[in-house]
Amino acid sequence: MIEPYYRSKDNKFTLLHGDSFKLLKQFEHKFDMIFADPPYFLSNGGQSIQNGKIVSVNKGKWDKSYGFDEIYKFNREWLSLARDKMKEDATIWISGTMHNIFSVGQLLTELGFKILNIITWEKTNPPPNFSCRYFTYSTEQIIWARKSEKVPHYYNYELMKALNGDKQMKDVWRLPAIAKWEKSCGKHPTQKPLSVLTRIIMASTKQNAWILDPFTGSSTTGIASNLLDRRFLGIDQEKDFLDISKNRKIEIENSTTCGIYKSKIQGFTTDKQLFLNLLKEPSVEYGEAEIRGITMCKNNSQDSSEIKDCSSL
């Protein structure tokens, strides 16, 4: 049985500590959506500029590159495990840059996913290019894919249009990089902004949906999920990052803070529209057991006859 590292009082935010490659094999739950921000493998000793200072681009051991073959193997394994955790109509979003995104794109097709969009997130405030030998890096790619070729996925077209001044939402999103207020519980070196995750979650899930992030870091996915009334499971191998995640969840349990954070999320024509549209959203219906939490039904063994425990996470 897996012991959660943390589970919130409302059961809507659960964190597991450990290697996703091992943990994903140990439970049976199927999710409505996955967001994954895997290592981009760009920690290669380079330098960049942050707040006017030269800083190393190295994020940590987990982000060090061991070459194309290793990156391909890593991506192939976690994508297969993640696919197994998806409901038939579920979708997956994966963020990346040129360092990993081609490998991810190729593998999605190889593994039977159907690619739906490649979102270009254009950062409105990118750091300057330090070497002056390339264009300034100002974008990240986010691939959106569904589990299978044939089973239709959910897309809240009307909501995206309403939030975009009644025009169809495009696949280029101009949103700022992480803001200071989002780091109130500590720093993760590659934390994603809530504005990016909010848009992703609203576009592709209904209220109550179950969302998984296998590389959760500071759990921006989880915080955005809970702000929008979705449920969340996040996995990370670093306790320090899980502690930031936990503190971020505790922070939004305060209703005033929660309201302030919702009003600070950018990317919509007006703040008011976000709230009005959330009230009109459809909701996923679940059975009683699922509402209480994820049911853990498997131990480490691959043999289903050895299933020993069925307790709620």
Ligand SMILES: C[S@@+](CC[C@H](N)C(=O)[O-])C[C@H]1O[C@@H](n2cnc3c(N)ncnc32)[C@H](O)[C@@H]1O
């Ligand atoms: C790019 S960061 C995710 C940042 C996150 N999106 C956020 O907003 O904070 C990737 C995370 O994956 C974690 N990680 C890398 N390999 C892992 C593995 N095999 N199992 C679990 N976590 C892993 C790292 O510790 C790191 O926190």
